[in-house]
Amino acid sequence: MEKHRKRKVCERIAKQGVLVSDGAWGTMLQTMGLKPGDCPELWCLEHREKVLKVARDYVAAGADIIKTNSFGGTRFKLDMYGQGKRAAEINRAAAEISLEAAGTDRLVMASMGPTGKILVMGDVSEDDLFDVFSEQAVAFEKGGCDACLVETMSALDEAALAVRAVRQNTRLEIICTFTFELNSKGEYRSMMGVSPKDMAQAMIREGADIVGANCGNGMERMTEIVRQIRQAAPKCLVAINANAGLPVNLHGKTVFQETPEITAGFVPRVIAAGAAVIGGCCGTTPEHIAAISRVVHNRA
């Protein structure tokens, strides 16, 4: 039977208006010593205080909703580091850490990323995907978070299974965001060819409470994506977590150059287009979130 679901994010939006979510996690952990090839999610157990610091920095920056260090926390991803058996423990800890930073007045949405397996190729069965997402979702709920953020998705089938797994196994509110890129024909499509419109309709049908986009684009391009989602689903709340601009290559290193001020400068347009949750993704820092928060929270 369908469980009665939490609606804290939607209720807070109804009361308070646009909410601010936090920024990048992986790059923040890297500045604290996470090396390429290390398992970021394992830090929830082995470097708890550093993960907690990221969450606290985002709370201090003014985020209303805090994510978790669990993006690659499905058993399939953790298996690559030999940590698959600890999936439940790691994801529960991820939720608990962010909850500790969030206190009573901020919300926590736990990050659930793609598994890296492709259904159309027969890499994996639908049942197996559903099971790993279910395991992660149940751990999030045990850790006490309010919502689950199914993010950086590109395939409708995988995202639908993730949303379904959260819906059928927990009471968590569900936010689902895809990553879109602007193609040579001037259209926004995910890697698997999904348009913002198709994403929104399919994920709402699966039971997502909020849909949207993350990664792939800076705040500027998110405006058009929000517009297309709202056109397809006028009543649905939209969440955006944008990169700090588009990546630029500088002396052999890829960097996201957009300053907090530039990112925040595009926020009024994204709000005007209809976004209800706005935060950051790759390259964003607590400074970016603070700048976004100033724009969102100080609106007349």
Add this chain to the structure above:
Amino acid sequence: MSVLEQISENLIKGKANDVKALVSQALTEGKKPADILNNGLLAGMSVVGARFKKNEVYVPEVLIAARAMKFGMEVLKPKLAEAGVQPIGTVVIGTVKGDLHDIGKNLVGMMLEGAGLRVVDVGINVESEKFIEAAKQNNATLIGVSALLTTTMTNMKGVVDALKASSLAGKAKIMVGGAPVTQAFCNEIGADGYAADAASAADLAKSLLKK
């Protein structure tokens, strides 16, 4: 429609079992294995690649076409070997040290096979030296290096340096790709070529092999 055209058509649609059956039929009809490969399977993959580059189709369509090609190759491979047909070249592919992403790399592998190359996939999180060793062992003259992360793409230079320091220096070439990789980055680290997508990677590989 000739049987070879039918092979192409069905491959483009991703009808794996039909492709397999048609390849068998073509062999029974006495078509040459090389002809079936070039004008049936590879011709179909080349259409898929061109459509992918133009954003007319996306990753799922490429994947199912590649799967159909694989089905056809199961039947054709032994016949190609009997006829002494050689692949146009061998390429070693892998994802750099520190990076565990494989979707892009796998896609490139499929397109390279779809362009008639022999592909040796050394996997993910690969040490620079391992690329070179695999190239030596397999007589590969091309190495394809993938990275998805901005933090790991810098390890591509390690592969370029390892090649330069090896006995394959001047004999093998390196091509790079992955979401954060650009032509400018390729030039900077001294790699031989960059491709923006898997279909372009297949074209690039063919041109690098000719040089």
